[in-house]
Each structure stands twice: as C-alpha cells, then as structure tokens.
Amino acid sequence: MKPAFALSLLATFSLISLASAQYPGAPSYPGATGGYGAMPPPAGSGLYGGTGYTAMSPTLPPPTMSSPYAGPTMMEPAAPAANYGFQQPVASNSWGGVQQSMNGSNMLNYRYLEASYRYVDPQGGDLDGSHGLGVTLSIDLPTIFFVKGSFNWSSGSGTKNVKGATNADYDLSVITIGGGAYMAITPKLHFVGEVGLVYANLSSAGNNISYTDGGIYIRPSLRYQMVDWLELQAGVTVSSANDYDSKVVDFGAYFRVFPQMDMNIGMDLGDENRTLRAGARLRW
Structure with missing residues (x-):
C-alpha cells in the first residue's frame, strides 16, 4: 500500500504544479512555441508571434510629427515641405508678375x-x-x-x-x-x-x-x-x-x-x- 500511496501523492503534486503554471499566472500564447505556458514571443514579432498577424503589435513605431502634408502646429510651427519638393505658390497674375498689394505696401496700385x-x-x-x-x-x-x-x-x-x-x-x-x-x-x-x-x-x-x-x-x-x-x-x-x-x-x-x-x-x-x-x- 505504501508504494501505491506514494505514486498517488506524486501524481497529485504534478497536477498542482501544472495548474499553478497556468492559473492565475500570465496569459498563454497560443502561437508561441512550446505550447501553453511557454515564454511570450520576443519584442517586434507581433502579438501572435510567427503567425504573420502583427496589426495589434505594441512595438510599432509611433507616427512622426514631420509629415509633409501636416499643417503648422504649436510644436512644429513650420512643417517641412522639402521631402516632396512642394512649395507654397506665390500669388501672381497671368503675365507672371507679383500681384499688387492692397495693404498700402506697394505703390504700384491700380485702385x-x-x-x-x-x-x-x-x-x-x-x-x-x-x-x-x-x-x-x-x-x-x-x-x-x-x-x-x-x-x-x-x-x-x-x-x-x-x-x-x-x-x-x-x-x-x-x-x-x-x-x-x-x-x-x-x-x-x-x-x-x-x-x-x-x-x-x-x-x-x-x-x-x-x-x-x-x-x-x-x-x-x-x-x-x-x-x-x-x-x-x-x-x-x-x-x-x-x-x-x-x-x-x-x-x-x-x-x-x-x-x-x-x-x-x-x-x-x-x-x-x-x-x-x-x-x-x-x-x-
């Protein structure tokens, strides 16, 4: 009876150890190698490891503020526009000259x-x-x-x-x-x-x-x-x-x-x- 009791006690301790590895510890990762209880995937590999699905990955870099299409902000008053070669057009007439100013700074006025x-x-x-x-x-x-x-x-x-x-x-x-x-x-x-x-x-x-x-x-x-x-x-x-x-x-x-x-x-x-x-x- 003693050997049977010892085997039963050993099996009980094994089940308890397996349960403590799953609950209430860290969540499992179904896509990680090694099955349940394995270590999480390394940073940069996405939430689901090697499954190819990375849309929810917390390691994606944040968007930069220097977007060439962004307008001026308090943090960046003059958004760079040189990346795409874009330049704000100068007001001009059909002859190619600069339009007359109406605020009094230009004397070449026709009003x-x-x-x-x-x-x-x-x-x-x-x-x-x-x-x-x-x-x-x-x-x-x-x-x-x-x-x-x-x-x-x-x-x-x-x-x-x-x-x-x-x-x-x-x-x-x-x-x-x-x-x-x-x-x-x-x-x-x-x-x-x-x-x-x-x-x-x-x-x-x-x-x-x-x-x-x-x-x-x-x-x-x-x-x-x-x-x-x-x-x-x-x-x-x-x-x-x-x-x-x-x-x-x-x-x-x-x-x-x-x-x-x-x-x-x-x-x-x-x-x-x-x-x-x-x-x-x-x-x-």
Whole structure:
C-alpha cells in the first residue's frame, strides 16, 4: 500500500504544479512555441508571434510629427515641405508678375483716387495761362485689367495780345474715359497700356478761340517704384483730336507720405498745351 500511496501523492503534486503554471499566472500564447505556458514571443514579432498577424503589435513605431502634408502646429510651427519638393505658390497674375498689394505696401496700385492742382499754359495762340483742378479715378478689375476716368478743368484770365482781355476769359474742360492692362516686368516695374475716349471743350467770350473736340486716345507708359517711398512715371498719349493736344509726353513723381497716401508732382508737354500739376493720391 505504501508504494501505491506514494505514486498517488506524486501524481497529485504534478497536477498542482501544472495548474499553478497556468492559473492565475500570465496569459498563454497560443502561437508561441512550446505550447501553453511557454515564454511570450520576443519584442517586434507581433502579438501572435510567427503567425504573420502583427496589426495589434505594441512595438510599432509611433507616427512622426514631420509629415509633409501636416499643417503648422504649436510644436512644429513650420512643417517641412522639402521631402516632396512642394512649395507654397506665390500669388501672381497671368503675365507672371507679383500681384499688387492692397495693404498700402506697394505703390504700384491700380485702385486709387487722385486730385491735383493744374496750371495750363496754351501754346501757339493768344491765350494766357489758366489755373484749375484735376481728378482721376482708377478701379482695378480681376487679373491685370483696370478702368480709369479723369476730369480736368481750368479757367484763364484773358488773352495775351488782344485789347479788352476781360471780355475773352475762357474755361477749358477735358474728360477722358478708358481702361487698360499692365504687365509686371519686375515686381517694381510695370508696363501699362491704356485706351479710351477724350473730350475737350474750350469756351470763351471770343468765338475765334472756342472749340469742342473729341477723339480716341492710346497711352503706353512705365511705372517704376525706385524705392519704398518713391514712384516714377513716364508716358506718351496719342489721340485723334484736332484742336486739343494730339500728342502729350508726361512725367510724374509720387512720394509716399502715409501708408496709403502719396504726394505727387508732374508735367505734361503737349503740342497745344503745357501743364504743371501737383496733388495727392489715395490708394486702397
């Protein structure tokens, strides 16, 4: 009986040892070699060892923050974009130039209101010089186009060589309506082409110096922002007018005095009139 009792006791201890290896210890790994109770698979081999299923593996590397498609964050204000050669496009017009700025930093603007004092000196006749005002409004359109209109008026005191000059006082009014487009040769140099209608009226007490004239005009010009506060302009206006100026060469300089306001001086040299002007321009 003693040997049988010893064998029974040995079997009991074996069962207890086997149970303690399974419960309540670590969980079993069905895919690990060695059956139940074997050691877990090594790190990097996935949750189920060599079964090929690794989707739930805790050893997968975390995603990096430097994704080329990620936007700026507090931890990484400027996400790198060099990996894929991507660069944020610069706003440009169809001519390849940088678009005009609307915040006042760029003087080469096509949305502005200009007012000026004008002294007009008629050439080749008996009229004295006249003093007046001029107003110009330009509105930009999508892409590179703009529309523009102006009204100039001046009043003279008489004639140079005619007696009774007080009876020959005159008024000169000129209206232009047109539009055009610009090409940005560089961000600070624009070539501008303009076309439109011109109407001029000279009324005087002396019928021999009065006229009403109209026609079509074209004006190519250049605008150059030399420095941050100075813009230079030069242009030639050719029209089909007969009595009024059929060709005018103009020069102008604009000086920035406020972020969106400039003072200007200029000169117009026509075949019928010479004009000196000074005023202000408001951009927005």
